[in-house]
Amino acid sequence: MRKRGAALALTATITLGACVQTRQYADVQFTLPQGEYKLLVLRPDVTVGSLTTGGMVEPRADWTEQARTNILAALRAQQAGRGGNSTIVEHRNHLAGVPEQELADVERLNFVVDQSIVQHRYLGDYLPTKSGKGLDWTLGDDAVNLGRKSGYDYALFIHAEDQVASTGRIALGVLGLAGCVVGFCAPNIGGAEQLDYASLVDLKTGEVVWFNVVDAASQVPGIKFGDLRTPEGAAQMIERLLGRMKPGAAVRRQQAAR
């Protein structure tokens, strides 16, 4: 009896150990865009793959396509509920006044800048030169030029990667947990993970003013915290990512002092 209780407790710990984590970073002087601002939402960078039994992620074309459609729909719904005037650019040649390759250059630059923000602010390779500075990254003149040519005030970039555990992976996970009942707990192999991030760039200064990371990882294959292939999952992701935007540290301090 005691053994079964222990197994149950362990199962519960592992299941609850899985979590959805959100980390927001902002420029110290960042204030939430208000009034009649014009927002440019760039093509979301989406990949959905299958998490194989061995732990490799195999990209899936159909799931990625499904997820992208859902994310765009969710984005439209979310932006419609906000004050600003926003446009979602689905293809690089759909932005009037900006040549396709110029937009591509900004997207590529943003891709590496976003990656280094995730690396140095979220994943733990903290840089001593950037500590206490809020969010200290910029896209420079390229972004300023984009703003001047297109007439937008802000650009929003979205990145989403999601995994779906394969049947083999789920079976292996269940087998490992089932072992606990007979007293032999196999090492937990871990479940699927969803990592999303968004960055808001001020097109007047070129600076990345706000950044948010959502990490929804599960410890048990088969249990998932939001599936981008479904409209609900995509809406949930957009809400987690963009729903609660907070102002920068200096602005918050001022507000608190008042």
Added chain:
Amino acid sequence: MCMRCEFSRRSLLTGGGVAAAALTTGVAGARVRPADMVPLIGPGFKPTDKDEQGLWKEMERVEEEIAGSNLLITDPGVTSYLQGIIGNVGGPAAKDFRIYLARIPEFNAVMFPTGFAIVFSGLLLRMRNEAQLAGISCAAT
């Protein structure tokens, strides 16, 4: 030594030696020339397996970035020359390859599963003759 055995050790060894010699000198020498190779897929091939489709999708994104890169050398003469060499060594299917010549000083050439190739300009700098370039193209294709 077993006297009643039909094969003695000596006869076995001799037989084995003869067989090995026949293998190295005989039929194994036939070779397939690139021009005689039959492509396993035709033009306009689209993958049907889920994993291959996923890979193709990623490669299409890669090609989108490469095709628009400002590192490309877009000289139709050089590109079609490279296309000719790759077509010669890679057989008929390789003639449909999209070739991107990139201004990158490193020695390298890369082929992608969806049928496009990137040749670094550093490769051309280090080649002394066409045969060397064809050799590298062979290895890459």
